[in-house]
Amino acid sequence: MAVRKFKPVTPGQRHKIIGTFDDITASVPEKSLVRGKRSTGGRNNSGKMTVRYLGGGHKRKFRLIDFKRDKDGIPAVVKTIEYDPNRSARIALLFYADGEKRYIVAPNGLEVGTTLMSGAEAAPEIGNALPLANIPVGTVIHNIELRPGQGALLVRSAGNFAQLTSREDNYCIVKLPSGETRKILSACKATVGSVGNSDHALEQSGKAGRSRWLGKRPHNRGVVMNPHDHPMGGGEGRQSGGHPRSRKGLYAKGLKTRSPKKHSNKYIIERAGKKK
Numbered sequence: 001m002a003v004r005k006f007k008p009v010t011p012g013q014r015h016k017i018i019g020t021f022d023d024i025t026a027s028v029p030e031k032s033l034v035r036g037k038r039s040t041g042g043r044n045n046s047g048k049m050t051v052r053y054l055g056g057g058h059k060r061k062f063r064l065i066d067f068k069r070d071k072d073g074i075p076a077v078v079k080t081i082e083y084d085p086n087r088s089a090r091i092a093l094l095f096y097a098d099g100e101k102r103y104i105v106a107p108n109g110l111e112v113g114t115t116l117m118s119g120a121e122a123a124p125e126i127g128n129a130l131p132l133a134n135i136p137v138g139t140v141i142h143n144i145e146l147r148p149g150q151g152a153l154l155v156r157s158a159g160n161f162a163q164l165t166s167r168e169d170n171y172c173i174v175k176l177p178s179g180e181t182r183k184i185l186s187a188c189k190a191t192v193g194s195v196g197n198s199d200h201a202l203e204q205s206g207k208a209g210r211s212r213w214l215g216k217r218p219h220n221r222g223v224v225m226n227p228h229d230h231p232m233g234g235g236e237g238r239q240s241g242g243h244p245r246s247r248k249g250l251y252a253k254g255l256k257t258r259s260p261k262k263h264s265n266k267y268i269i270e271r272a273g274k275k276k
Contacts, residue, residue, distance in 0.1 A: 003199050006206075016206025019199060023090060025112055026080035029063055030093055033103055037062040037086070039215065057215025060085045066094075066102040067143060067151035069129035069189060072119030074098055078112050078127075088158035088200045092127075105143060105156055107193035118189070126193035132164060132172040133186035139164050142195045144174065145188035152191070159201060161194030171267075178272035222247065 002022070008014035042054035063084050076094035082103075084091045092106040094116060104116075110127050118129040124136055135141060140161045143152035155162045155177060166173045171183035205211055208218070223241035227234035231249050232241030244252040258265075 003202050012207035012209070014206065015204050016210075017202060017204040019197070019203060021083065023081050023106075023196070024083050026082050026093070029061065029082060030101055030103070033064045033093075033101060035062045035064065053217045053219045054215060055217050056212055058085070058213050062086060063091060063103050065091060066104055067153075067156075068149065069104070069118040069143075069152075069191065070149070071096060071100070071102075073117070073121060076102070076116050078110060078114045078116065081106050081110070081112060087156070088197060089156065089195045090158075090197050105191075106196045107142065107191060108159075108196040108198060109193065110196065124192050127191065129189050129191045131187055132174075132184060132190055133167075135164055135172075135190065135192065137164055137166060139192060140194050141174070141190040141192055143189075143191040144184065145190065146184065148185060148187040148189070152189070156195065158195055159198035162190075164190075173269065176272070179270075180268060180272040181270040183267040183269065 002020050003017050004020055006013040006016050037060050039057065039059075040051075040054070041056070042049050042051035044050045063082075063086065065084075074096050076096045078092050079095045079101075080093045082091050082093060087105070090106040091103045092110055094102050094104060096102070104127075107127050114127060116127045117123070120131055120134050122128040122130045122134075124130065124134070124139060129143070132141075132144075140163055142155040142161055144154040144162060145151060146153050160177045162177060163175045164172055165175050165181070167186070168183065170186055172186050173181060174184050175181050222230035222232040222245075223239065225233035230247050231245050235241070246252055
């Protein structure tokens with residue numbers, strides 16, 4: 001995938017950089033795998049606004065994505081590569097040999113007509129899902145499970161990938177995109193390759209209206225508010241606002257929020273962003 005830049009014919013196009021959509025082969029989703037999706041606008045069940053700066057945006061339909069890849073031993077052919085408004089990555093429609101259809105997150109380099117497999121017997125090739133125990137050390141992977149059969153939870157957004165670095169007893173050592181290194185059970189499945197649409201990070205909206213189409217409303221910073229509205233508000237002229245913190249006073253940068261007694265701490269070998 002590549003990105004498109006525009007001539008500054010209008011103010012909105014001056015800084016606009018968007019994807020080319022060259023890899024997309026179908027414009028209408030598979031009807032049997034689509035569900036309605038209601039927008040909350042940041043309100044809870046009683047109508048109270050609980051999340052600010054959300055609302056509006058284009059109506060979306062939710063595509064059911066197969067993160068479990070539990071149809072082991074049944075070959076599937078990639079029929080289409082499609083756009084999904086609910087995620088940054090592209091999705092691929094699979095036609096299984098038994099007639100079932102499923103969507104998966106499309107990895108980088110996947111093409112229409114490719115045959116994919118899942119299960120312990122699958123080859124470690126792009127798009128195939130197999131247990132970590134059967135993936136060669138050093139392989140780039142995505143869509144990683146944390147518990148066997150739970151479905152992929154890690155490394156699902158556009159351009160991301162993790163790397164299987166080594167093995168230790170019943171665990172595999174995986175380096176995640178954040179820089180964190182952790183143990184994951186060898187029975188957990190992962191998909192070979194990196195997530196597609198890697199140029200997503202290069203995109204720029206170019207105008208405020210594109211953010212509104214995505215359901216994002218104008219965001220006003222704490223430092224421009226009054227003292228009774230925000231801890232960082234007030235002051236004469238342009239004051240910095242002191243230590244960054246939330247509206248309720250919780251420190252926003254540098255405060256550790258992870259519980260020191262969290263059960264999964266024992267699986268983390270090296271924390272993300274830790275200075276050596």
